[in-house]
Amino acid sequence: MLKDSTMWYASWFDTPYYHILYKDRDQTEAKDFMDNLTRYLSLEKGEKILDLACGKGRHSIYLNSLGFDVTGVDLSKNSIAYASQFENETLKFRVHDMCKPYPEQFSGVFNLFTSFGYFDKEEDNLSTIKAIKSNLNASGFGVIDFLNTDYVIKHLVPEEEKQVEGINFHIQRYVENGHIVKEIRFKDQGEDFFFTERVKAISLEDFKDYFDQAEVHLLDVFGNYQLQKFYKETSPRLILIFK
Structure with a gap:
C-alpha cells in the first residue's frame, strides 16, 4: 500500500491518479471565472500573469488564449512536463515552490482552485503571500481562490x-x-x-491576519466564480483580491 509523503501534495499531485479522479472538473466554469476575473481587474492583452500552482495548466492555457503573457508554475514535475507541450512565445511552464518568490514581476498573480493551505508548516502560508507580494509589479493584483471553509x-x-x-x-x-x-x-x-x-481550514479572518503580517491590502472579497458578494454561510468560494 502506498502512503503519502510528509509533503502529501508532492506525492499525490504527481501521480496520474490525481488527474484521473478530477478529470471531470468543469472547464466552462474555469473559463468563465478567468473571463470575469481578468475583466474585473481590467487586465489588458500582453500583460504578464503568474499562475501559481498551475497543475497541468488548464487556467494558464486559457489565459494565454485571451492574449496574456502567462507563466505557469507548480511543484509537480509531472504536471509541468505535461503542460510544457502547450508552450509558445507567451506561455511557459516551470517547476517552482510557491513559498518562494519567482524571479519576475507580473500584473497578476493567480492562485486558483484551492491551491493554498496544504503546507505542513504554518509559516509557509505567510511565506506564500509574501512571495506573491514580491512578484507583483507596481499596478499588479494578487488573487487567491480558496474554498469557503464554513460552507x-x-x-x-x-x-x-x-x-x-x-x-x-x-x-x-x-x-x-x-x-x-x-x-x-x-x-x-x-x-x-x-x-x-x-487543507487548512483558513477563514476570511485568518487571511486578513496573514495579509496584515505580509503588509498587503485586501481590496475585495467574492463568494463565487461569478464574482458575487461573499456570504459566510452560503458562498461556496472565498476569492480574495489584494495588492
Whole structure:
C-alpha cells in the first residue's frame, strides 16, 4: 500500500491518479471565472500573469488564449512536463515552490482552485503571500481562490464512491485539528493505494491576519466564480483580491 509523503501534495499531485479522479472538473466554469476575473481587474492583452500552482495548466492555457503573457508554475514535475507541450512565445511552464518568490514581476498573480493551505508548516502560508507580494509589479493584483471553509464543513459529504476510468475511488472526508481532510483509497492492477488531501481550514479572518503580517491590502472579497458578494454561510468560494 502506498502512503503519502510528509509533503502529501508532492506525492499525490504527481501521480496520474490525481488527474484521473478530477478529470471531470468543469472547464466552462474555469473559463468563465478567468473571463470575469481578468475583466474585473481590467487586465489588458500582453500583460504578464503568474499562475501559481498551475497543475497541468488548464487556467494558464486559457489565459494565454485571451492574449496574456502567462507563466505557469507548480511543484509537480509531472504536471509541468505535461503542460510544457502547450508552450509558445507567451506561455511557459516551470517547476517552482510557491513559498518562494519567482524571479519576475507580473500584473497578476493567480492562485486558483484551492491551491493554498496544504503546507505542513504554518509559516509557509505567510511565506506564500509574501512571495506573491514580491512578484507583483507596481499596478499588479494578487488573487487567491480558496474554498469557503464554513460552507464546505457545513456541507461535507463524509463518504463517497466514485468510479472513473474503471477505477473505484473510495473517498472519506472529515475535519481534524483545523484541517479539512480527504482520504482516497483505491485499487489498480492488483495494487492498493492510499492518499490523503489535507487543507487548512483558513477563514476570511485568518487571511486578513496573514495579509496584515505580509503588509498587503485586501481590496475585495467574492463568494463565487461569478464574482458575487461573499456570504459566510452560503458562498461556496472565498476569492480574495489584494495588492
